[in-house]
Amino acid sequence: MSTPVAAAAHPSAPAVNTPSTQFTTEFLEATRKLEQEWRQKFSAIAQKFGVDPSTYARHTDSGLPLKPAYFPHDVATVDFQSIGAPGIFPFTRGLYAAQYQFMPWANQPVIGYGLPEETRRRMDYLQSQGMTGYFGNTFYNLVYDLVSHEGIDPDHPAAEGRVGQCGMAVYSREDNARLFDGLPLDKINVVHISYYENLPVLAHYLAYARRKGVPWEKLGGNSMNWYYQSAYVGMTCFPPKAGMDLAAEIVSFCTKRMPKWNTVNIFGYGMEEAGSTAVQEVAFSVATGIDYARNCIAKGLKPDEFLHRFGFQISQANDFFEEVCKIRALRRIWARKCHELGARDPRSMHVRIHTHTSGAVLTAQQPLNNLIRTTLHAFGAALAGVQAMEVSTFDEALAIPTEHSATMALRVQQIIQDESGITRVADPLGGSYFVEALTNQIEAAALAIVEEVEKRGGYHKCHDYVREQIESSAVRWRDQVDAKERMLVGVNKYQSDEMQDVEVFKVNPDSERIAIERIKALRASRDHARWEAAMADLEQATVRFKGGEIGVLLPAMIEASDADATTGELMGVLKKHLGWAPPH
């Protein structure tokens, strides 16, 4: 009874949302009549509950208005091309035609605590429990500790009590050997989760790989480049423009030397964790990506040379359908924006997503309930068709994961992959009147914010605006919880005095002392003259970099790492020349 108007979608000729309709006029008249009939029934029920149907309204967690039921005419203005097909521009329905048919998403739990050997034990353990990446290879998603994030060494006074906490105590090429020795570097994929110490971390890894005789072009993995996070969290080593330039340095180097490396991670997850809504997460992710891409283009790179190595890390939180639809909207927006930037290779328009299920919505109260929450989150991410997944552990609100909680989180992924059957069909929600309508709503709302950011000169020029937006969403969220407008089981509903006795992880108290001893021993034993020369070269390279040269900084840093410079020493040079007037 409907006549879809199917025009061929092609990356070189992307369609914009035109008001054309995919249904015939007669069909739309019929469905509108059907809606009227439904509305009468709905209103009668609402009145029985004492609700005035004319003012009744429900909203998504982002605040988008919802209808109680959706009809074909609700998606009549959505271009058929905009929905499209899996693997076809604008990729609303997924990046790949086969989706999970032959290979499911990659399991990428975050690992990292204590000394490198301790982290390695957890890596090996999870690998033994079936943690699997693409093509049967193992992906290691490794997080560095706070001391490293700050770019100081473990014997700095501010490091006290924080060494090996919330990440691994890895500060040198030597520590990379403790972490990776015995692993086939050319077959594994290593995500280095770092904040401001991206360059030192990559330099250590590359210096280590070279000593192991593994060519850099064979290395797979990820640098994060989360400098833009300083808009909404208090980590502020570098001013926004310097951060973007440091990211461009990695992009430029890897474009020429490391084709398998993912150079930039757009961290929507951090935005949603800081309080942003799903709509803001999409918008600020896109705005950041555009800003970073433009900066790379300004430095002489072509979109199709580097955009396919940008990746996204996206949150999956409580509002089930909004969280699914935001991913579909993000794929569509990004594809079109990259086309506008000049990308023509479909891979350059892909939003490759690593899902991190939300930690912010997990509760310290009744912690085992979090397993149920994370299962829903992971299930939503799978329905949305993401490429990799980290499921938060149920003890997230209490401490670093125990081996038990980390195993349970891996099992959540594995049960969905192997038992639920949802991997059998690509984009199983595609075509749902509600899902397509909500995807469109999110797209429109997010694009409005992207335009606002653009008006302000791009993301790096409007950190204050981004912070205000995210902070006011965070306040609204919490106010809604306190007012019981937003339900959290165990927090503002179904509270219980019963204590769920769960084991709380504690990092080995000796780790800090050992890490300090090691860094002191490294400084004492290294070839001092060689180190000094390499540090002088790095200083010169940093000055040249500051003057606008690109591609000089990372090579100099790799040589300094090879001469046993530590993360704190390498970051010291960057902070001195590129940081805020440093108090530290």
Place this chain on the structure above:
Amino acid sequence: MKDGIIRVLLGKTTMEAHDRGVRYLATKLREAGMEVIFMNFLEPQEILDAAIQEDVDVIGVSSSVEGHLPVAREVTRRLKELGKENVLVMFGGVIPERDFAPMKELGVREIFGPGSSAESIVTFIRNNARRPHVALT
């Protein structure tokens, strides 16, 4: 300085990205009529410098990934040295229960864990800050 307005310094280490709670608290304390300074710090001395300079009544430190004990030790020790024990010190964030007792022994008056309401913190400050709360007219 405005009489009767409680002055609060909230601090969080620059190393940590878990700012959401403390930023929320800053908003809520301001709404409750308090003057709030929010700062990121690297070393505890920075908190003390700011606290003394701004003559605050309350110091609140947020920590979600350890490192709270050394900060608590340093802040309380220096306040005692300066004769400022009447400055109310509180902590919040993800702090394991096993550390509550040692922190209180140091002089930390209260620890607010995940799920604590802003209202309970406002009440705690009003009841315990050295400067009596005067309602704004």
